Structure formats: C-alpha cells, structure tokens
Amino acid sequence: MKREYDVLVVGGGPGGAFAAKTFAEKGYSVLLTEKRPAIGAPVRCAEGVGKALMHEFFKPEDRWVAAEIEKANIIAPDGFKMELEPEKAGAEVGYVLHRKVFDRDLVWMAAGAGADIQVKTRAVTPIMEDGAVKGAILNQGGIAHEVRAGLTIAADGVESKFARWCGVDTTVPLREMETCAQYLMTGIDIDAHATEFYVGNNIAPGGYVWIFPKGDKTANVGIGVGGDRCKPGNRPIDYLNRFVARNFPNGKAIELIAGGVSICQPLPCTVANNLMIVGDAARVSDPLTGGGIYAALYTGKLAGDVGSMAIEKGDTSAQALMPYDETWRASYLGKALERNYQIKEVFVKLNDDDLNAIVHSVSKMNLSDFNTLNLIKNIIAANPKLAIKLGKAGLKSLLDSF
C-alpha cells in the first residue's frame, strides 16, 4: 500500500470495483479498500438483476449466473397468482447471480486493470483539508495508515459512513429503510425460471416476499419489511420463518442473510470537493424493487469516467464533479428511481383489498402494450373506488412524474 494515490475507493462491492477498474484502465493509480476479509461475503442481496441492464456492461460469465429468469409471478394477499410473461415483465426478466463470485470477479478485474486492493482494511476517518477530502486514514491490522488521494470514491454500501464523515447527511429515515432477511433454501419445489413476489400486509407489510431461484430446487427466499412496520415478534425474520413454515415446510435453509436497503430518494447531491458517492451509499437503490446492482455498476463506472476527466483537467472540486451527479439523474436510472419512488409511496399505503383488486384487474388486462403508465391507467379504469383512495395517497404526484 502506497502513501499516495490518484484515487482512493472505499468499498469493494460492484460500485467500488467498477469505479476502481474504470480509473485504473485510464492509467490512474487506484487503491480499493474493503473492510471485510473477503470480497462478496457475507452476501447482503437477493441477487437479481435485469438482463438488459446487465448487458449494458458485459455478457455475464457462466459462473456468475445461478439462474436465468423467464417470467415473474405476483401473488396477491388472497393467494391469487398473476403471471407476467417474459416480454411483459420488463426488466424483471433477468439473472439471479452468485454475488460471492460476481463481486470477487469485479475486484479481480479492477486488480487486473492495475488497481491496488487491500482487504480487511477499513477507512476510519477522511482526511479533510480546506473543506476538501484528501484521502483517508485506513486501519489495517490495528495499525493506522494515512493514504492521501486526489479523489475519493465513497462506495461503502448501505451504511454509507464515509460520506457522512465528510459532512454529507446520508441518514435514512426509519420508514424508508427496508429491513430484510433471507434464507438460501434448498429442497424446495419451485419453478427454476420464475421469480415470485408475494404482497400483503400480513405477509410483508410495506414490502414483499421474494423467491429468486438459484438452480434446481434452490432459491433465495427473502423478505423486506418497512422499517416503521418492524416490531418485536413481527420482524423480517419472524415473517420469513412463518412464510417458510407455510410454504416450504420441508425445505432446508443453508444460509441466513440479513440486510437493509434504502427506499428513500437519492442523496440531494452525490459529489463534494474531491469526493464522489456511488451505489447504495448514494441511496440509488430502487425504492420499489430494492434492486441496487445495476445502479451501483452504472454510478461506479460513471464516477470513473467523469472523475478521470476531472483529474485530467486538474480540478476535482464539487463543481467540477457535478456532471457525474447531473448525468445519472438525467439517465434511465435517475428517471426510473424518481418514478419508482412515487409508485412506492402509493404502494406502501395500500391495504390488502387494494392489493387484491390491483392484482386481479391487472391479470385481466391485455398487456401487449405493457408499460407502467398504461398499467396504472388500466388499474384506475378497472377500480374506480381504488382510484379515489390512490388520489388521496398521492396519485397525482405519481401521474405528474411521467
């Protein structure tokens, strides 16, 4: 580990790895630090990603892919199952990854491109001088190392402590933190190519249960619950255990995964002087689906592209880094986050009657021209009473967002 780098990347998930790879490929000296002893473990993810989105960056290696998904089923609180066929399921047709393998390969790529990697090395304090980030104090094996860098990338995931230490408020409101538990289960009878989503206030209040196949008779079975709906005896693990007892009494859990995903709006600003914030740390995980892999890859690479130009011009001030913030907000990602935030705000207020009505009415629709706006218009036309309630729940802002 050198004492000085062009770029310091804090966090070795997909966002940090992709940023490090991008900077290293452009010839800059890069240090990527990961506080855990292993990249990709413990997993904190349901591991699903849209195929088309993934293909923006690469054709996935076979070893990354646990399962290819061809359709999605949504199960209403009354048990009614709606099937979304491939061409209608949009970005939900995708891959379920092996994050332990995928994440490690991304860091491997960054290392191959020339980045230095240090694991079990934690950034404990930013070096702040004249209102700008100048690197960080890293703790490795109990010893503090001062590493100076012209540009630092905060890619420290949902905790997002580094940017916070730099003066950016990254706190997630309780009601906008989705609290999650998941088992990797085997010996369960599932469709190996269909994802399933169970909604309902007794099943997963303010969230959903997911079944993401990872091969024959094996799947991530998990749940997200709104932070404000989490209570003793009714925590994600309790809901999950009840769901598993009901649906997979003979299944075997071979891994327990816990985690949190923010379902708030992105940080108001994702740059500061000599600092760029990417992925979950920037709160760019999808507020409706909870997905964050694509967002991390996209923002990580973009930070590498914009940051490299800024270094080249000799100006990494917040102002010079703003094109990063502006570009992702104007992108497909930024627009999807804004739209899905509005949908989420309505979704979390629906009772089970509303959810039943929506799932039943959608299943009867001709979805040959499937898009979210059409879907909502159709739902409203089919459910006049629901429309009034949705209006009270903020539907106007939802429609205005399209």
Place this chain on the structure above:
Amino acid sequence: MIEVHREICAYCGCCVSVCPEGALELVDAYLDIDTNTCKNCGICVRVCPLGALEAKK
C-alpha cells in the same frame, strides 16, 4: 444504552444507516456503538431484521 446480542446479530449494517447520530459502525463482523454519541433513541432497535439490539436503561 444499546446492547448488541452478538449471538443474534448477523452484522448486516441495517441499523447503521438509520442512526440519526452516526453512533453505529459496522466493523467487519461486529457492531460498534459509540456510547458518547448514542442518544439511546432506539431507532436501531426498531429496524433490526433479527431483533439483535436492545435498549437498556
């Protein structure tokens, strides 16, 4: 003060993100609580997916 039940905690970091004081830090496989900063508000206790945290008076 907040007590961490280490036998339950799966060190996921969910609590870290909601702490209004920034008093929590996930250090690899354990949760560290800065008792000087913590105001005992209990938000972390509420959000924990596993019920690993407890507010003690």
